[in-house]
Amino acid sequence: DIQMTQSPSSLSASVGDRVTITCRASQSISSYLNWYQQKPGKAPTLLIYGASTLHSGVPSRFSGSGSGTDFTLTISGLQPEDFATYYCQQSYSPPSFTFGPGTTVDIK
Amino acid sequence: QVQLVQSGAEVKRPGASVKVSCKVSGYILNELSMHWVRQAPGEGLEWMGGIHPQNGKSIYAQNLQGRITMTDDTSTDTAYMELSSLRSDDTAVYYCAIDLGNGSYEYWGQGTLVTVSS
Numbered sequence: 549d550i551q552m553t554q555s556p557s558s559l560s561a562s563v564g565d566r567v568t569i570t571c572r573a574s575q576s577i578s579s580y581l582n583w584y585q586q587k588p589g590k591a592p593t594l595l596i597y598g599a600s601t602l603h604s605g606v607p608s609r610f611s612g613s614g615s616g617t618d619f620t621l622t623i624s625g626l627q628p629e630d631f632a633t634y635y636c637q638q639s640y641s642p643p644s645f646t647f648g649p650g651t652t653v654d655i656k
Numbered sequence: 657q658v659q660l661v662q663s664g665a666e667v668k669r670p671g672a673s674v675k676v677s678c679k680v681s682g683y684i685l686n687e688l689s690m691h692w693v694r695q696a697p698g699e700g701l702e703w704m705g706g707i708h709p710q711n712g713k714s715i716y717a718q719n720l721q722g723r724i725t726m727t728d729d730t731s732t733d734t735a736y737m738e739l740s741s742l743r744s745d746d747t748a749v750y751y752c753a754i755d756l757g758n759g760s761y762e763y764w765g766q767g768t769l770v771t772v773s774s
Binding site for chain 1: 689715718762764
């Protein structure tokens with residue numbers, strides 16, 4: 549099974565900051581990497597699929613990069629509504645789409 | 657407009673089974689890959705199982721093998737996830753989510769809280 553890790557597990561940031569979250573796969577997954585945002589009490593929402601493709605309606609301050617085993621989610625200019633938990637997910641071996649442990653972004 | 661509407665919260669005794677439903681509207685169940693994800697209180701997302709997009713077979717997480725069954729009723733576009741031999745650590749919010757072909761979950765159900773307690 550493909551294992552996913554994320555770093556950091558949590559971070560504190562201010563509105564306007566640039567935030568970077570890293571995700572690593574235990575083996576190469578090409579670009580089969582998705583990012584989700586989850587707010588308390590809500591279902592996750594898709595941000596990015598295919599490592600770098602922005603899902604419809606997602607603000608352009610979100611971007612994704614990487615391939616193989618190392619991936620990055622960047623939020624350029626953090627907004628109040630972006631304080632949430634972010635999960636990466638591999639979709640290399642369908643339908644087994646395992647998630648990373650999550651990164652919580654909270655207010656500094 | 658695609659919508660996934662799940663059944664309501666459940667409270668079960670240890671050792672019992674639970675069956676959660678997920679009704680799909682705005683899409684035909686046969687044309688998508690249904691998945692189930694759960695989230696224990698204060699924890700992260702755990703993939704439980706999904707339908708293989710090519711052969712339609714159900715694939716389950718290794719740690720749930722033997723206890724989980726995914727089924728569906730195409731006449732009502734409703735998917736089901738049944739988990740048996742429930743334990744306290746099965747207490748979680750259970751989500752259905754669909755892959756429309758690009759290997760990601762564009763649509764999610766609202767979640768169903770299953771509480772396992774004696």
